[in-house]
Amino acid sequence: xxxxxxxFAISVLxxxxxxxxxxxxxxxxxxxxxxxxxxxxxxxxxxxAQNAVVEAFNASQDDxxxxxxxxxxxxxxxxxxxxxxxxxxxxxxxPVGLAGSNAFAGNWLDLxxxxxxxxxxxxxxxxxxxxSYRTDEGLVGLPFATFPSFIYYRxxxxxxxxxxxxxxxxxxxxxxxxxxxMDKLREIGMLLTLDENGYNxxxxxxxxxxxxxxxxxxxxxxxxxxxxxFGAANPIDEDGNAYVPDxxxxxxxxxxxxxxxxxxxxxxxxxxxDILANGNAxxxxxxxxxxxHLWYTCCLGDVTDNWDIAPVPSYNGVTTAKLHGDTFRxxxxxxxxxxxxxxxxxxxxxxxxxxxxxxxxxxxxxxxLQEDFFATLDETYPQGVNWQVxxxxxxxxxxxxxxxxxxxxxxxxxxxxxxxxxxxNTPGLDIQAELxxxxxxxxxxxxxxxxxxxxxxxxxxxxx
Amino acid sequence: xxxxxxRTMSPLMRQQRRWGLIFLSPWVFGFLAFxxxxxxASLIFSFTDFRLTSGEAIQFNNFENWRxxxxxxxxxxxxxLNTLRFAAIALPLSIVMPLLLAALLNSKYLFGKSIxxxxxxxxxxxxxxxxxxxxxxxxxxxxxxxxxxxxEIGIKGPNWLQDAAFIYPALNIIGLWTLGNAMLIMLAAMQxxxxxxxxxxxxDGAGPIRRFFSITIPMISPVIFYNLILSVIGIFxxxxxxxxxxxxxxxxxxxxxxxxxxxxxxxFALNDMGYASVLAWVIFVLAMGATILIFMSARFxxxxxxxxxx
Numbered sequence: 001x002x003x004x005x006x007x008f009a010i011s012v013l014x015x016x017x018x019x020x021x022x023x024x025x026x027x028x029x030x031x032x033x034x035x036x037x038x039x040x041x042x043x044x045x046x047x048x049a050q051n052a053v054v055e056a057f058n059a060s061q062d063d064x065x066x067x068x069x070x071x072x073x074x075x076x077x078x079x080x081x082x083x084x085x086x087x088x089x090x091x092x093x094x095p096v097g098l099a100g101s102n103a104f105a106g107n108w109l110d111l112x113x114x115x116x117x118x119x120x121x122x123x124x125x126x127x128x129x130x131x132s133y134r135t136d137e138g139l140v141g142l143p144f145a146t147f148p149s150f151i152y153y154r155x156x157x158x159x160x161x162x163x164x165x166x167x168x169x170x171x172x173x174x175x176x177x178x179x180x181x182m183d184k185l186r187e188i189g190m191l192l193t194l195d196e197n198g199y200n201x202x203x204x205x206x207x208x209x210x211x212x213x214x215x216x217x218x219x220x221x222x223x224x225x226x227x228x229x230f231g232a233a234n235p236i237d238e239d240g241n242a243y244v245p246d247x248x249x250x251x252x253x254x255x256x257x258x259x260x261x262x263x264x265x266x267x268x269x270x271x272x273x274d275i276l277a278n279g280n281a282x283x284x285x286x287x288x289x290x291x292x293h294l295w296y297t298c299c300l301g302d303v304t305d306n307w308d309i310a311p312v313p314s315y316n317g318v319t320t321a322k323l324h325g326d327t328f329r330x331x332x333x334x335x336x337x338x339x340x341x342x343x344x345x346x347x348x349x350x351x352x353x354x355x356x357x358x359x360x361x362x363x364x365x366x367x368x369l370q371e372d373f374f375a376t377l378d379e380t381y382p383q384g385v386n387w388q389v390x391x392x393x394x395x396x397x398x399x400x401x402x403x404x405x406x407x408x409x410x411x412x413x414x415x416x417x418x419x420x421x422x423x424x425n426t427p428g429l430d431i432q433a434e435l436x437x438x439x440x441x442x443x444x445x446x447x448x449x450x451x452x453x454x455x456x457x458x459x460x461x462x463x464x
Numbered sequence: 465x466x467x468x469x470x471r472t473m474s475p476l477m478r479q480q481r482r483w484g485l486i487f488l489s490p491w492v493f494g495f496l497a498f499x500x501x502x503x504x505a506s507l508i509f510s511f512t513d514f515r516l517t518s519g520e521a522i523q524f525n526n527f528e529n530w531r532x533x534x535x536x537x538x539x540x541x542x543x544x545l546n547t548l549r550f551a552a553i554a555l556p557l558s559i560v561m562p563l564l565l566a567a568l569l570n571s572k573y574l575f576g577k578s579i580x581x582x583x584x585x586x587x588x589x590x591x592x593x594x595x596x597x598x599x600x601x602x603x604x605x606x607x608x609x610x611x612x613x614x615x616e617i618g619i620k621g622p623n624w625l626q627d628a629a630f631i632y633p634a635l636n637i638i639g640l641w642t643l644g645n646a647m648l649i650m651l652a653a654m655q656x657x658x659x660x661x662x663x664x665x666x667x668d669g670a671g672p673i674r675r676f677f678s679i680t681i682p683m684i685s686p687v688i689f690y691n692l693i694l695s696v697i698g699i700f701x702x703x704x705x706x707x708x709x710x711x712x713x714x715x716x717x718x719x720x721x722x723x724x725x726x727x728x729x730x731x732f733a734l735n736d737m738g739y740a741s742v743l744a745w746v747i748f749v750l751a752m753g754a755t756i757l758i759f760m761s762a763r764f765x766x767x768x769x770x771x772x773x774x
Contacts, residue, residue: 078732081516103735104517269626274604410734421717 037076110138145362189215
């Protein structure tokens with residue numbers, strides 16, 4: 001090869017290397033990356049809407065180029081962790097709830113200075129809603145979408161069994177005049193649980209090995225979510241020690257008995273099988289009642305026109321309807337906080353907000369958007385869903401929240417998950433003894449939490 | 465001598481050597497970037513508290529991760545036991561099934577050999593992730609084809625993926641789908657066995673079964689050995705199928721906790737890259753140990769005609 005050719009080849013190579021370093025790149029619009037996957041955002045219609053939002057934002061101005069990364073929820077935590085570790089962290093993450101964000105505690109940007117410098121009007125929001133995002137890290141989010149929980153129920157399955165529907169408003173008794181309690185839920189849940197011969201779970205002939213319809217499921221949540229039906233708590237006291245309140249002990253007794261003795265709640269194997277749509281139990285059409293959140297309107301499958309919603313039952317006179325809240329957050333590694341905040345406000349309160357709230361199934365935190373939100377839901381579900389129950393559920397939100405931070409969050413969550421696998425899949429347990437073992441393990445995990453994770457608000461005592 | 469050779473290298477040879485190195489360089493860079501450097505890095509990480517999302521600098525924690533492995537960790541022991549249970553079915557299947565299929569395809573009595581060969585090999589080209597989802601449907605309790613076929617003959621099918629007694633058979637049924645490659649290699653080896661050996665055996669009165677065990681098996685034993693090594697390493701690398709099939713709270717969380725699934729959980733779900741690196745080395749050592757044992761056993765059962773002649 002001649003010297004000229006060598007010189008040319010080396011020059012091209014050098015130019016390519018230089019071009020790949022941002023510091024040598026030409027000045028231009030700032031690129032802001034939006035990471036989707038820790039919460040909602042992975043369904044096909046959500047992906048389409050998010051892409052449309054990105055397109056509209058980029059067309060509306062020339063200073064910022066918004067790029068979106070959408071990953072499957074199953075791998076979102078791993079992917080984001082890897083991106084942060086490799087220095088390729090996105091700027092904005094969301095929608096993300098408490099559980100998703102807790103895994104990245106210590107990585108969120110305090111938005112307070114940006115709110116002040118940009119003059120963003122926080123008075124549009126309920127003050128308590130804004131305060132719920134204030135942690136030891138600062139103001140880590142702004143209210144965007146809330147997802148109250150309530151009971152979804154299948155009208156047709158109630159009709160077939162000749163059982164009256166649950167009450168239609170908080171405070172109302174059941175049709176027979178009894179209070180709407182967890183015991184009442186169990187009672188009608190058993191009547192709605194049928195085997196292949198048509199016997200219900202209260203009858204002697206009932207065959208628990210041949211169930212084709214279950215009465216109740218507390219869907220897509222963990223033990224903290226299950227137990228929240230019996231009262232709000234977090235398994236850590238104000239001194240940082242592991243504990244569970246008596247209401248939660250009663251909750252796990254209720255669930256365990258419901259699965260293995262009363263049989264109106266599917267066990268783990270049943271819930272994971274195709275008779276219950278591989279985990280999406282209520283959408284299978286074989287479950288009469290499910291406790292879950294407003295976001296579940298995303299995933300009802302073929303159950304589209306014969307369901308309604310009802311209040312969460314009370315326990316010992318107290319009603320607790322666990323609450324999810326999703327928002328967008330900015331990672332503190334961002335190199336462009338002002339631009340990221342501009343995009344963030346566009347997503348949560350700008351032109352994109354109504355469109356995103358609709359596809360995420362999130363009740364708008366901005367009161368002026370709520371009416372349109374439910375009107376659009378009515379178009380999708382024209383059977384006349386009692387949305388007032390969803391709005392009223394907010395008054396019974398769990399505090400502390402069932403997804404509140406816990407020291408050593410990932411390992412603690414993993415241990416709590418093991419407890420769930422155990423009680424959902426193992427008959428014959430002494431559930432209280434297992435609970436004691438869980439508490440003992442949690443105590444060790446709290447004590448071995450590193451400093452990074454131990455200074456984040458656990459929600460206990462603060463009422464968040 | 466070497467110096468003398470170098471001095472006498474012609475310009476053409478030098479140019480050829482230069483171009484040879486240039487063409488080799490992508491592999492060399494790839495091996496360094498994605499092979500050797502990560503291997504060395506994982507050994508170093510195994511002595512640190514490296515966490516993916518931590519903003520803190522990585523600190524050496526001496527032998528803390530290794531101490532945990534030997535004194536505290538019970539999950540890795542269970543994971544290794546799971547591997548052994550799985551291997552007890554998977555390893556014989558991964559050798560015997562391709563061998564039998566290859567023998568079938570090598571038979572002069574089989575009609576439509578090329579069609580069968582294509583059919584047996586085709587699943588191998590289906591991406592593994594798609595195949596797993598297809599099998600999850602096939603193994604469904606109510607709507608799965610396997611249970612529906614069993615129901616047709618009056619048998620109530622099990623809950624394949626959620627029942628601890630059936631999860632390993634289910635995993636092996638899925639594994640059978642990817643035997644096409646091993647089958648093809650064995651078939652090629654069988655077709656390379658000199659026909660005069662069979663003719664001589666026939667003259668001596670050996671029947672088909674005797675010929676198979678006394679001629680075919682010994683003659684293709686290097687290929688069986690090769691497939692065995694690949695299968696053993698594959699079993700220690702087993703990941704995609706259990707990872708996808710074990711839903712978050714499925715009944716078979718414990719039974720599907722294989723070493724690689726555990727590694728992934730520690731590294732990515734629990735954010736402890738230091739300990740995940742330890743697990744990576746445990747898997748490497750186990751796979752290496754098993755491979756060495758098989759190599760040591762080779763002289764007792766693998767027949768190399770060339771060595772014999774030497």
